Every structure is written in structure tokens, then in C-alpha cells.
Amino acid sequence: QVQLQASGPGLVKPSETLSLTCAVSAYSISSGYYWDWIRQPPGKGLDWIGSIHHSGRTYYNPSLKSRLTISVDTSKNQFSLKLTSVTAADTAVYYCARRRDYGGNSDFDYWGQGTLVIVSS
């Protein structure tokens, strides 16, 4: 059973950088699939943040692209997210997930448990 575990600071100050890591177990990132970040503001719906392929190719939500970097470390079997210049609007539960691609169509078949990040001074 594939497992994903997101981790990182639970509190980030406004204007600083939010950094999260997702550790993957029971599956090698190098073997394929896409690896994504999705967030959910408190009491609200899901928003796709961005994605990385094991090759290193990235895909970003246009609304976050200027502040976002997603990277992969295949030696540690993990991928990471960095979001700069955060504001209170970035407060959310951040999920990492595995994305299956069907030639343009995709679903998220495995999800991590999520980690709450609060942006506050």
C-alpha cells in the first residue's frame, strides 16, 4: 500500500517561505507517476497547487506559479514544495498525493494525511 506523509512547520510568518516535504513509502518515485500538492483552506474546498514528474518536469497552478517551486529527491524518495511571500490566504491543510495520468486525464489515487499550515505573525 503506497503511503505519503507530509511534514513541515505548522506556523509560518507573513512574507516568509512555506516549505513542506512529502515522504513516499512502498513505492519508488523513480518508477513513475506524478506527485502533486493540493491544499484545503479551513472549511473550504480543494485547490490544486502543482505537480512534479519523477523526471523533474513540473506543472504549476497559474495563480501560484510566480511563488511556487516543487522539487523531487529520488534518493530520499520524497518531493518538496516551497511557496514564497506567504499571506494569510495561504493558510490551509496541505496534502501530497500521487497522480495517475491517462494521457491528459488524471486522478489522485493515493493521498497523504495532510498537514495544517497557519500563516500568522
Next chain:
Amino acid sequence: QSVLAQPPSVSGAPGQRVTISCTGSSSNIGAPYDVHWYQQLPGTAPKLLIYRNSNRPSGVPDRFSGSKSGTSASLDITGLQAEDEADYYCHSYDTSLSWVFGGGTKLIVL
């Protein structure tokens, strides 16, 4: 406002059938891109419930079914059970915004 529109809530009594709609446009569901559905139980991560419009992952009861027509999709739940009370999200691809979710529908089991 979400690109994919879902009703904020639906309700039904145990044993009944409910339907959750997901309405998009020609740049997503009607493009046509597949629709997937997720169930999010309180305090937990979303779980894939239906993929590629009408397929159930292993372990998902056949009480859950999905369909798609034109620019809309639906999730049907029959034989409603108390444990079905959760938030449900549809998901697809949009040509201008990449991967998008509906706003979510809260299912209330009366």
C-alpha cells in the same frame, strides 16, 4: 467560485438514494475530460471514490456509481448509510486552469 459547480449540500434518509451533480463547461468536462469523485470523511484526507467517470477502485461499494453527459457529471449513492455522511468533490481538467475541483457537497444522512 469553483470552475466545477456542485450543490453545497444534499440529504437523504438511510436506505434512500441521493444524487450529487457536478456542472462544468466546454473547457473541462465538455472538452471532454474525465470526471473523478472523492469522498472526504470528517477530519481525514480525500479518498478516490470514482475514477474516469464511472469506475470504482477496489474496495468501493457498488452503492456508489458515477456518470457523465455533456458538460455535467453525477455521483449516485444508493442504499444510503450513516457512514456515507461526508463531503464529496468532483475533479476534472480545465484547459485554462489545469486540474480543478468542484466546491464540494456535504452529504447529510437524516
